[in-house]
Amino acid sequence: MEAADIRFMQMAMQQAREAETLGEIPIGAVIVCQSLVIAKAHNQTEMLHDVTAHAEMLALTAAANFLGSKYLKDCDLYVTVEPCPMCAGALYWAQLRKVVYAAPDHKRGFSVLNKALMHPKTQVIGGVMEQEAKMLMTDFFRKKRKN
């Protein structure tokens, strides 16, 4: 695990915390290109009433807008929870260099269905700041159930 991975994951975690304060499922993502953060996003499915508004999808669109290119071959994505099949499918098309996630998703994580959902050229790393991301999710759903 590299120091840069932790630094960028902390930024994704900050995005997740912002989602939480807005009542969104606390998942955040950042996209990095040549050590520069070019996109930050958090889950917005509730506010936008849109199942496609996952942090990764919004970050992908923002990064593509920034670069003016739909392929993100030199980019790395940091996300606080393992991408779902939709997001893995989007990351496949964008052909990212690296995808780093914190907490695994044993229910709807892409790797549960098929690891080949991610592009073969994309390096995938799980478990960076796993505990923090897990705790954010667990606390969120515990509070939800109480309400």
Place this chain on the structure above:
Amino acid sequence: MEAADIRFMQMAMQQAREAETLGEIPIGAVIVCQSLVIAKAHNQTEMLHDVTAHAEMLALTAAANFLGSKYLKDCDLYVTVEPCPMCAGALYWAQLRKVVYAAPDHKRGFSVLNKALMHPKTQVIGGVMEQEAKMLMTDFFRKKRKN
């Protein structure tokens, strides 16, 4: 195959033709709720420089905006080519009632990777107006290769 399926698929095909005139991969989609077309879209990945701008994704977002609901349980999607894993993943989250596609995609169709990418409650029908959709795609890529 019902008459309504053909009627709605013809609308999706019209969207695909519009995509073609704009230099986009000719794939179109419509979403129908209680016999009413509530969203029409075609692939816009080139114009938007965005791999997530598939016809299905744009139609999902438009339909959710129209209904003010992220779940589309009473809705049917008609699309001219079999959805990719990203789109199947999105359709899973939206929990559509029915997905009807025209041409199969033997390379990146969701069913090649895992049929469970689609929601178990979603009825999936392939092959409605298959030849027309195939011809649109074949012609498009043949012209592309000539240029």
